[in-house]
Amino acid sequence: MGHPDQSEDPSASGPQAARPAPELIRLQAVLRAARFHGIDLDIRDFAGEPGEATPSIPALARWVEESGGATQGMHLQWRELVRLRDVPPVALMFADGSAGLMVGADDTNGVIWLVDPFASPDMPPVAVDELRLNAVWTGDVLLVRGRHGTGPAEERIDFAWLRRLVAGERVLLRDVVIASMVMSVLAIFPPLIVMQVIDRVVNFHSLSTLISLSVMVTVMAFYEILLGHARREITLVLTTRLDTRISLAVFDRLLALPLEFFEREQAGNVIGRVSAIYKVRQFMTGRLLSTFLDLFTLLVVLPFLFWLSGALAWMTVVAAALIGLVILVAMPTMGRLMGRQVRAEMARSAALYETVAGIRTVKTLALEPVRRAVWDERTADVVGASLDSGRMGNWVSTAVMPLDLFINRGIILIGAYLAITSTTSGMEAGALMAFMMLGNRVAAPLVGMARLIDDLNEVRTALAEAGSVLNRPTETRALTTGLRPPIHGALSFVDVGFTYPGGATPALSDVTFSVPAGTMLGLVGRSGSGKSTITRLLQGVSRSYTGQLRLDGIDLREINLTYLRRSCGVVLQDNFLFRGTIRDNIIAGRPGLTLEDVVRAARMAGAEEFIERMPAGFDTWIEEGSTNISGGQRQRLAIARAVISDPKLMILDEATSALDPESEAVVNANLRHLAQGRTMVIVSHRLASLVACHRICVMDQGRVADIGTHDELLARCAIYRTLWRQQNRHMEGDDGIPPPDHAQGDAA
Structure with missing residues (x-):
């Protein structure tokens, strides 16, 4: 049962124990619940909501789900909680900001069993009854479980996916349908009242009937106003929720696409294709929903029209059907023209993005x-396609206009003729007015259904364009599943081969070497020899290699991809800094870290001295494109961002090649300091910066030509010796021949 004093306070771990901060206890509770399902969380990865002191359930859920788990937050009563028998650990949120782990319940005895998140696994749980728990418990719980299969993120983006999204809002849809049905019934009464006013009040001068009808009109108008407001409010909430779900799903899918895809595709083209999904969103929340709601009016009003006049009702239905037939006939041509217009608009958007992204090159x-x-050509294509589709739409509108006019104006003339000429079944003036008021309500949904089918062409084209990007294979499974072993940094390549998609020759062939943890490994070779390809494989950017690539004895493909990338520090030749503060950029990959962690990382990267000279220190704003800092400063900030998580494996791909000699000297000095206790893989064309490496691997045409120390390679590797002499001609004569005194010595 645990210690007596623990039973008094469910969140206590022992008498006089030094308690961690409540927010840390809450994080630890969720961490242990996730670990039960094989999900290894890192508290440094937790990012709370801005301004919140206590981790909220949504923030905790996002933390777990980003690591491959699934969560569900709930608010329970004691009677519901105590019935949760034989469940995995459940995180209970306490009022002081901490939490406890419920590991069992006994509704017969009216107790639950809690463990302290920081307690030893051997420590027995504590029995807590309703009175003591309610004194500290908020009623909120977070259920954590492992995620099986690929989940919704792997669903194809198509009409079935959209249908499931809409079906997920069935409660709101039910409310909208009920409001629409009631409003459709109420829509019958105003025409009936008008009919009575004309046939009874006007003809017989009945003031009492007019008063009664006025009261009825007022009451029905009041309810119609309330229902109309309610339907618009519910529809607004429904469309907003659908818009949010579509936007979140699309962006998550985009982030899950592999880097290789973005490297092959034009960025502007990708953005244009993905943005096409918003045309689908407008269709789903616009015409589709309004037409769907109008159908209820059609079902209610159409029988009433046949009751007023069967002949006029048939005329209205036939005219509306002919409008739909014209639109259906024009659909194939409109679909082709609309597809051409969409593709032209995407090409123009791509040209715009490319110009803005490369504006510095354009100006210089x-x-x-x-x-x-280029812009004029793309605009001409858009204008031509828009003009063709617009003209086709104009012809369709012209073709249906006579039928539309017949419904709005011709029906009343025919009705008047029938009323005059027929003596047995002729319509009275009031009935004719009522029919005209309701006739438009019937024609509009019928025409809307036909135009809805026409809109499907544009939606189908837009959905196909978005799907051409979003339905590609993703990294979702690799990002959320796999091993999370402790990383030490030992690397082993055994017959590793790799060919880029579409490549004619292998980028790597039978690469075999190994280095122990803590090694500084340099990679050198001519351009295209496979140096950067090795670093891509180590980062998990490309996983379709052959052979065996092991990290600490574990195949790299078996390691969780998110965990692998967060365990590696990567510094590239041209590092991207986000628009924001220096602090935000350094902790970009670890949003849960503190300012002390930022300062430590900046000091390790040699960036602290120039940051302190800036006007706002670590809160200095970095402009887009890093235009307000130098190249050397940007590289040191990138190094600080890479080392803030204290990675055991660091990869530097031409990290100093774009720096001036002074900045390069500073960065190299910092790197030698950072190399202590970690494995570093350094790619550099400047061999002088690799002299201190423990091992240097010489690559040639995708193969390992040799591997050894600087002195060993100078002595036995012709490729390395040639590269070294090319870069150190200043140590020799202008023509590559040693100076005269050396030459005479050699001759002697």
Whole structure:
């Protein structure tokens, strides 16, 4: 049962125990619940909501789900909680901001069993009854479980996916349908009242009937106003929720696509194709929903029209059906023209993005006329496609206009003729007015259904364009499943081969070498020899290699991809800094870290001295493109971002090649300091920066030419010796021949 004093306080771990902060206890509770399901969380990865002191359930759920788990937050009563028998650990949220782990319940004896999140696994749980728990418990719980299969993130983006999204809002849809049905019934009464006013009040001058009808109109108008407001409010909430779910699903899918896809595709083209999904969103929340609601009016009003006049009702239905037939006939042509217009607009968007992204090159090389010519060409394509589709739409509108006019104006003339000429079944004036008021309500849904089918062409085209990007294979499974072993940094390549998609020759062939943990490994070779490809494999960017690539004895493909990338520090030749503060950029991958962690990382990267000279220190704002800091400063900030998580494996791919000699010297000095206790893989064309490496691997045409120390390679590797002499000609004569005194010595 645990210690007596523990039973008094469910959140206590022992008498006089030094308690961690409540928010840390809450994080630890969720961490232990996740670990029960094989999900290894890192508290440094937790990012709370801005301004919140206590981790909220949504923030905790996001933390777990980003690591491959599934969660459900609930608010329970004691009677519901105590019935949860034989469940995995459940995190109970306490009022002081901490939490406890419920590991069992006994509704017969009216107790639950709690463990302290920081307690030893051998420590027995504590029995807590309703009175003591309610004194500290908020009623909120977080259920954590492992995720099986690929989950919704792997669903194809198509009409079935959209249908499931809409079906997920069935409660709101039910409310909208009920409101629409009631409003459709109420829509019958105003025409009936008008009919009575004309046939009874006007003809017989009945003031009492007019008063009664006025009261009825007022009451029905009041209810119609309330129902109309309610339906618009519910529809607004429904469309907003659908919009949010579509946006979140699309962005999550986009982030799950592999880096190789973005490297092959034009960024502007990708953005244009993905943005096409918003046309689908507008269709789902616009015309589709309004037409669906109008159908209820049609079902209620159409029988009433046949009751008023069967002949006029048939005329209305036939005219509306002919409008739909014209639209259906024009659909194939409209679909082709609309697809051409969508593709032209995406091409123009791609040209715009490319110009904005490369504006520095455009300005420095005076490429404005060239880019303007490209923009003019793309605009001409859009204008031509828009004009063709617009003209086709104009012809369709012209073809249906006579039928539309017949419904709005011709029906009343025919009705008047029938009323005049027929003596047995002729319509009275009031009935004719009522029919005209309701006739438009019937024609509009019928025409709307036909136009809805027409809109499906544009939606189908837009959905196909978005699906061409979003339905590609993702990294979702690799990002959320796999091993999470402790990383030490020992690397082993055994017959590793790799060919880029679409490549004619292998980028790597039978690469075999190994280095122990804590090694500084340099990678050198001519351009295209496979140096950067090795670093891509180590980062998990490409996983379709052959052979065996092991990290600490574990095949790299068996390691959770998110865990692998967060365990590696990567510094590239041209590092991207986000628009924001220096602090935000350094902790970009670890949003849960503190300012002390930021300062420590900046000091390790040699960035602290220039950050302190800036106006706002670590809160200094970095502009887009890092235009307000130098290249050396940007590289040191990138190194700080890479080392803030204290990775045991660091990868530097040409990290100093774009720096001036002074900045390169500073960065290299920091790197030698950072190398202590971690494995570093350094790719560099400048061999002088690799002299201190424990091992240097020489690559040639995708193969390992040799591996050894600097002195060993100078002595036995012709490729390395040639590269070294090419970069150190200043140590020799201008023609590559040693100076005269050396030459004479050699001759002697």
